[in-house]
Amino acid sequence: MMSATRRHAKASSAPNAASVNPARRLSAGRSSSRGRATRRPPRRRNKARLQKKKKLAEIVAQEAQAHPGVPVEAFCSDEHRLGLKPVMRAIWAPIGERPVAFGHHRFEWLYVTAFVSPATGACFWYVHTGVSKPYFEKLLHAFAEEAGAGRDRIIVLLIDNAGWHGPANLDVPGGVRLVFRPPYTPQLQPAETLWELVDEPIVNKYILDLETLDAIISRRCVSLEDRPTLKSRTGFTRWPKIANTS
Numbered sequence: 001m002m003s004a005t006r007r008h009a010k011a012s013s014a015p016n017a018a019s020v021n022p023a024r025r026l027s028a029g030r031s032s033s034r035g036r037a038t039r040r041p042p043r044r045r046n047k048a049r050l051q052k053k054k055k056l057a058e059i060v061a062q063e064a065q066a067h068p069g070v071p072v073e074a075f076c077s078d079e080h081r082l083g084l085k086p087v088m089r090a091i092w093a094p095i096g097e098r099p100v101a102f103g104h105h106r107f108e109w110l111y112v113t114a115f116v117s118p119a120t121g122a123c124f125w126y127v128h129t130g131v132s133k134p135y136f137e138k139l140l141h142a143f144a145e146e147a148g149a150g151r152d153r154i155i156v157l158l159i160d161n162a163g164w165h166g167p168a169n170l171d172v173p174g175g176v177r178l179v180f181r182p183p184y185t186p187q188l189q190p191a192e193t194l195w196e197l198v199d200e201p202i203v204n205k206y207i208l209d210l211e212t213l214d215a216i217i218s219r220r221c222v223s224l225e226d227r228p229t230l231k232s233r234t235g236f237t238r239w240p241k242i243a244n245t246s
Helices: 022-027 047-066 133-147 190-202 210-223 227-234
Strands: 004-007 072-083 091-094 109-116 123-128 154-159 176-180
Touching (some): 047 072, 047 154, 072 190, 072 210, 109 133, 109 210, 123 210, 190 210
Parallel strands (some): 154 176
Antiparallel strands (some): 004 091, 109 123
């Protein structure tokens, strides 16, 4: 049976174990002497994450109090750029062989915007060719209409601080309240976890043109309807539950 290993397209040589400083190798674990073991410093909790969770939960509670009897649900939204530049990932290959993937670097792009509810896994997908404030405004209104914002429920929407998301001169549809996460904190955005799933059909593949890419990604977004899968990916700890559900 042929052995296999998981390798990247570009091989990287590991350092010779004999050339590594023994003291450095031991510093991450317990000391080689019989003295007391090295103690790691206490892990600091992400202050921005705690503030975001508190703020988001507080806003959901405020909206629930202001709209008694109407469900209030926290969604999050993010954009993902992908195009004709190949998406490369590591794959399994026989030991000693470098995996090969065909690609042609071209800088033409599509964008995917997702509005997802981590509490339920419900997701609304949009594929488009650019980003701007007028277009984001249209996306917001399309999402609000499809999700029943203001009609069936109130939506608290977590987004980042991209220029086209700014509140100035932005017509926010009724039933939607925007919440901006702290700058430079993509780890606080549950929707970021969706892009690995979206990219799967084009990984290590050559795509002829944008029309072909559009068709592939559109089919992929339609197929991602498994709510338990999306919920397990985006359901961050302590994400606010739907309010006023009784």
